[in-house]
Amino acid sequence: MSVTETAAWKALEDHAAMMQNTHLRDLFLADSSDKKRFDELSLSHEHLLLDFSKQRITQNTLTLLKALADNCQLNDWKARLFNGDHINTSEDRPALHTALRQPEDSHLALANHNIIGDVHANLAHMASMVERIHAGQWRGYSGLPIDTIVNIGVGGSDLGPLMACKALSDAQPPEGHQLKMHFVSSMDGSQIADLLDRLVPTTTLFIISSKSFTTIDTLSNANTARQWLKSASGVKTELLNRRHFIGISASAEKMNQWGIPENSQLNFWDWTGGRYSMWSAIGLPIALRIGMQGFKAMLSGAHAMDEHFKTAPFEENLPVRLGMIGIWNINFLNIHAHAILPYDGRLSHLPAYLEQLEMESNGKSVSRQGEAIGYSTCPILWGEIGPNAQHAFYQLLHQGSESVMCDFIAPARRYDDFNNKGLQQQHQLSLANCLAQSRLLALGDAAIAGNDTAPIHKRYRGNQPSTTVLLDELNPYSFGQLIALYEHKVFVQSVIWDINPFDQWGVELGKKMATDLLKPLENEPSYSSFDSSTEGLLNAILNKQEPGQ
Numbered sequence: 001m002s003v004t005e006t007a008a009w010k011a012l013e014d015h016a017a018m019m020q021n022t023h024l025r026d027l028f029l030a031d032s033s034d035k036k037r038f039d040e041l042s043l044s045h046e047h048l049l050l051d052f053s054k055q056r057i058t059q060n061t062l063t064l065l066k067a068l069a070d071n072c073q074l075n076d077w078k079a080r081l082f083n084g085d086h087i088n089t090s091e092d093r094p095a096l097h098t099a100l101r102q103p104e105d106s107h108l109a110l111a112n113h114n115i116i117g118d119v120h121a122n123l124a125h126m127a128s129m130v131e132r133i134h135a136g137q138w139r140g141y142s143g144l145p146i147d148t149i150v151n152i153g154v155g156g157s158d159l160g161p162l163m164a165c166k167a168l169s170d171a172q173p174p175e176g177h178q179l180k181m182h183f184v185s186s187m188d189g190s191q192i193a194d195l196l197d198r199l200v201p202t203t204t205l206f207i208i209s210s211k212s213f214t215t216i217d218t219l220s221n222a223n224t225a226r227q228w229l230k231s232a233s234g235v236k237t238e239l240l241n242r243r244h245f246i247g248i249s250a251s252a253e254k255m256n257q258w259g260i261p262e263n264s265q266l267n268f269w270d271w272t273g274g275r276y277s278m279w280s281a282i283g284l285p286i287a288l289r290i291g292m293q294g295f296k297a298m299l300s301g302a303h304a305m306d307e308h309f310k311t312a313p314f315e316e317n318l319p320v321r322l323g324m325i326g327i328w329n330i331n332f333l334n335i336h337a338h339a340i341l342p343y344d345g346r347l348s349h350l351p352a353y354l355e356q357l358e359m360e361s362n363g364k365s366v367s368r369q370g371e372a373i374g375y376s377t378c379p380i381l382w383g384e385i386g387p388n389a390q391h392a393f394y395q396l397l398h399q400g401s402e403s404v405m406c407d408f409i410a411p412a413r414r415y416d417d418f419n420n421k422g423l424q425q426q427h428q429l430s431l432a433n434c435l436a437q438s439r440l441l442a443l444g445d446a447a448i449a450g451n452d453t454a455p456i457h458k459r460y461r462g463n464q465p466s467t468t469v470l471l472d473e474l475n476p477y478s479f480g481q482l483i484a485l486y487e488h489k490v491f492v493q494s495v496i497w498d499i500n501p502f503d504q505w506g507v508e509l510g511k512k513m514a515t516d517l518l519k520p521l522e523n524e525p526s527y528s529s530f531d532s533s534t535e536g537l538l539n540a541i542l543n544k545q546e547p548g549q
């Protein structure tokens with residue numbers, strides 16, 4: 001039976017029909033005498049506080065959402081996730097990113113083997129590499145110590161480390177050892193071409209990050225890097241492979257084939273999904289940036305969120321509430337756009353990270369039973385640093401025709417250690433804007449006395465729901481909590497929608513099609529015929545590429 005046929009779903013539909021004309025303004029007005037809405041609807045755990053009071057919900061909504069979660073056996077699914085059941089059914093494997101942050105003395109058996117031992121052996125290998133590089137003992141072909149790292153990867157092998165290195169940029173690496181870090185992902189070569197112009201071959205180390213080690217984007221960038229080193233050094237490829245490349249993958253065989261020596265390889269496992277992999281060896285750039293201790297603090301923060309998700313009751317559970325309110329917005333209030341708005345420049349890559357995490361996980365319309373789904377799943381998610389977005393797309397949030405749900409994310413404290421009043425004031429300014437925007441989006445004109453008589457083009461209708469995620473401060477631990485919070489939120493929603501969030505078949509066919517299209521572009525005979533648009537464009541490109549045209 002489809003979830004939409006259940007009594008729990010229908011009760012929520014009825015409730016939504018009643019709530020349809022209730023403005024957030026009314027919900028706050030009803031609360032104006034005792035001002036309890038915030039206390040009743042916000043939740044906190046350790047360093048995170050989530051304010052849900054600007055969501056279009058009442059206590060009754062939460063009760064009905066709990067009935068839906070129970071009906072969908074959310075608690076059983078949580079147990080299956082943590083126990084390592086093969087819940088990624090289309091690939092017949094578990095999804096065990098949570099095991100990557102389990103403490104060393106814990107235990108998780110997969111086919112009678114304790115994988116936590118493997119996880120920590122891997123961390124130790126990673127730590128030894130980090131130590132060598134930080135100590136200046138990893139030397140390039142000319143004997144000079146490495147001082148520049150380039151991570152080559154894409155999707156899950158890029159976005160997590162990229163986001164984390166920026167988010168934790170205030171964290172000091174051990175002994176002040178500052179490596180220059182760069183990230184290359186795009187297949188068109190523009191990032192690597194730009195970098196190679198500026199980098200010094202003797203002191204640059206490339207990390208080739210790819211779960212499959214077959215991703216053409218990554219391998220083509222890696223080949224370009226090796227070619228650059230060859231031309232600059234004139235030394236043998238074998239020496240370059242040894243001194244200038246680290247490989248991170250679930251396939252040792254593929255790394256061997258490319259030429260990465262065994263002791264420069266870091267492995268992880270097929271039960272770690274690409275977009276859930278920054279906690280594995282894929283996180284090496286993070287450890288290089290903030291040190292192994294910082295990396296482990298990030299794992300501990302995520303583990304604390306795992307434990308909270310696993311054990312806290314529905315009424316207190318942050319990821320469960322975040323996920324279920326998303327369900328309410330999407331499936332019952334018909335809101336299909338979701339903006340991620342961090343009020344801290346260090347979180348500038350969070351929107352791109354969540355775009356992959358949410359849309360690649362839950363952007364699906366087939367159920368676990370292989371049936372077409374007749375209800376909405378993952379919304380369109382996008383975002384930008386809040387203060388910059390205010391000068392760009394907030395116009396649409398305030399006066400456009402679309403309902404949009406927003407996540408405002410900010411640390412309460414920043415620049416405590418900076419003896420700079422100007423910076424401290426900038427942080428307060430950013431917080432003031434964060435609070436102002438979520439208030440205006442919720443209440444509309446009612447937030448500003450007198451604006452309700454303004455001409456219509458100056459009016460704000462409000463009623464855009466938002467959640468504010470407040471961190472005490474942004475550090476490796478709270479950052480780990482924050483990302484694990486979103487991972488589990490995505491899982492909660494997948495359970496309600498009855499979909500597998502751990503595969504991504506929708507990205508495969510495009511890759512195959514690109515292989516077919518490369519032939520005519522490289523002037524090789526192609527036996528495929530294409531549609532008229534593709535053929536027209538191919539011909540136009542080929543004509544323009546002919547010399548003298």
Ligand SMILES: O=P(O)(O)OC[C@H]1O[C@H](O)[C@H](O)[C@@H](O)[C@@H]1O
Pocket residue numbers: 154155156157209210211212213214215218274275360504507
């Ligand atoms: O890590 P890799 O195997 O190179 O994969 C990199 C990325 O590419 C794929 O196309 C998937 O859509 C992503 O989930 C994955 O993270």
